[in-house]
Amino acid sequence: MPNVLVTHADEPLGRRVVKLLWHDDRVGRIFAVGSGPAPRAYDRYRVGALPRLHYARADLARHRPVADLFRSKRLRDAAVDTVVHVPQHAVPSSDRPVVARVPGRTAEARLVLQHALESRSIRALVGLGSAFVYRLAPGNANRMLETSELDLDPDVPPEIRSWIDCDMLFHGEIGSPRLRVVLLRVPTVLASGGYVYLHPGLAGRSGPRLRAAGFDPLCTVIADKDVARAAQAAIHSDSAGVFNVSGHEAVPLSVLGRWTGRRGLPVPGPVLGLASRVAARLAGEVARDLLDGRHLRYGFTLDTRRAERVLQFRPAYRIGLARAGDGAMRLEAVPA
Helix, strand or coil: CCCEEECCCCCHHHHHHHHHHHCCCCCCCEEEEECCCCCHHHHHHCCCCCCCEEEEECCCCCHHHHHHHHCCHHHHHCCCCEEEECCCCCCCHHHCCEECCEEHHHHHHHHHHHHHHHCCCCCEEEEEEEHHHECCCCCCCEEECCCCCECCCCCCCHHHHHHHHHHHHHHCCCCCCCCEEEEEEECEEEEHHHEEECCCCCCCCCCCEEEECCCCCEEEEEEHHHHHHHHHHHHHCCCCEEEECCCCCEEEHHHHHHHCCCCEEEECHHHHHHHHHHHHHHHCHHHHCCCCCHHHCCCEEECCHHHHHHHCCCCCEEEEEEECCCCCEEEEEEEC
């Protein structure tokens, strides 16, 4: 029975993973780690003399806090043998910490992986990665396998470059003789209320986004509940490797933006390119992610047959329209 550590458990996807594991009789203790205070929803999980859920705060982008966490008595007492690394996703890109010129997402992945490898008790690491690491050819006919080429172009936007760096870190340890590494490549994640996560052009603050006129890329989407289910399937599997996971639907970017309050403003390509270069010079490279990039021009879908065959994972939710409490229509995850 695995005892599981979940990172960024104070953010939406982390909370989804913790909740699902809490109701899983095949999971023992859960050690939740976040950068802020424990969510109030966890209060009912931490009752009794021997609660199954433990919570700790740590800055996962800094070496000392991560080292202290993995060497702590609390972690040893919880007998953690599995780590689910959920990347930071509820903070806009421009607010993410940068450590020694390394994006916070990359620093976290490197430190969590390093200490998992050095630990004597941890035997498995499940990491959530991004499907936006793939090189996209012009058009919407991109059908990506796990073996498809990554976008290693030197001009790739910094936001996607950090995802690629994390992907390569985890991928490089898949053959480790002592640590079972599973990398789940996840597309755009849609949560209740129309919230969007892990899309380089839509995540973060609401408001309009500039996009090149004449382009409306296809966005493969997955419900946040299915992301948690995919992590659960990886925990209980004996297999290692890279797996594409996605939902049933693919939605045009314009539709996704409209229903989530992030409408796209079409701008001629040359003007957008100039704006991108000016933004990179004046506001830093991160700002360029909101203005340019293949992910805002070309769409893709994911081949998920390997996850179905090896992990026995199939999406259980579809994305549909639901009426919110204020009467407005929202994109919501509904049972398939």
